[in-house]
Amino acid sequence: xxxxxxxxxxxxxxxxxxxxxxxxxxxxxxxxxxxxxxxxxxxxxxxxxxxxxxxxxxxxxxxxxxxxxxxxxxxxxxxxxxxxxxxxxxxxxxxxxxxxxxxxxxxxxxxxx
Amino acid sequence: xxxxxxxxxxxxxxxxxxxxxxxxxxxxxxxxxxxxxxxxxxxxxxxxxxxxxxxxxxxxxxxxxxxxxxxxxxxxxxxxxxxxxxxxxxxxxxxxxxxxxxxxxxxxxxxxxxxxx
Numbered sequence: 001x002x003x004x005x006x007x008x009x010x011x012x013x014x015x016x017x018x019x020x021x022x023x024x025x026x027x028x029x030x031x032x033x034x035x036x037x038x039x040x041x042x043x044x045x046x047x048x049x050x051x052x053x054x055x056x057x058x059x060x061x062x063x064x065x066x067x068x069x070x071x072x073x074x075x076x077x078x079x080x081x082x083x084x085x086x087x088x089x090x091x092x093x094x095x096x097x098x099x100x101x102x103x104x105x106x107x108x109x110x111x112x113x
Numbered sequence: 114x115x116x117x118x119x120x121x122x123x124x125x126x127x128x129x130x131x132x133x134x135x136x137x138x139x140x141x142x143x144x145x146x147x148x149x150x151x152x153x154x155x156x157x158x159x160x161x162x163x164x165x166x167x168x169x170x171x172x173x174x175x176x177x178x179x180x181x182x183x184x185x186x187x188x189x190x191x192x193x194x195x196x197x198x199x200x201x202x203x204x205x206x207x208x209x210x211x212x213x214x215x216x217x218x219x220x221x222x223x224x225x226x227x228x229x230x
Contacts, residue, residue: 031217042117042204042221043156088155092217099210100146100169101219103155 023089117222131193138207148204
């Protein structure tokens with residue numbers, strides 16, 4: 001079953017604009033990660049935020065985490081056509097030894113030149 | 114460093130036939146994962162290996178799917194016999210996580226796109 005649900009399912013913006021994607025999850029987590037998937041490719045890790053962190057930055061990426069609401073957001077600033085891809089959030093559970101990732105259903109981002 | 118390698122990249126088979134996928138993880142990565150990604154959905158974990166032992170295969174349809182990781186390095190995933198609903202991309206991923214060091218980032222291969230007709 002999918003742990004995270006991304007919102008919106010699809011997003012289309014102009015180059016230079018900011019893109020915001022949201023993720024909600026159900027169970028307590030150790031950390032939450034965001035991945036990007038270009039069409040026909042594997043997933044690429046973007047950023048990891050731990051449950052005791054509220055905000056994290058990496059280049060043009062900003063991730064926030066609200067554990068009380070069980071939600072996270074990914075902001076891509078000054079978007080480029082090359083950012084066109086599917087973006088997935090994935091959670092690692094707080095308990096359990098497997099430390100597995102459970103992925104959401106993804107947001108398809110299209111950046112128009 | 115070389116990434117996760119998978120082959121073949123594409124495979125078309127008829128239902129009831131068998132198929133096998135191969136994965137070579139990043140050198141030194143103890144943990145290996147196989148995921149199934151149906152079009153329009155996120156990846157779903159099928160099986161997780163730690164070295165050559167199975168950590169979790171609870172979501173693997175064991176009546177038709179099998180996987181092994183020889184000598185704790187390469188891995189193969191087999192489907193026999195295939196059904197129409199097995200059409201998906203099969204992704205292999207690896208991570209450095211060992212018992213002593215918890216590293217959660219996973220590195221993915223390009224995947225194998227399977228079409229069952």
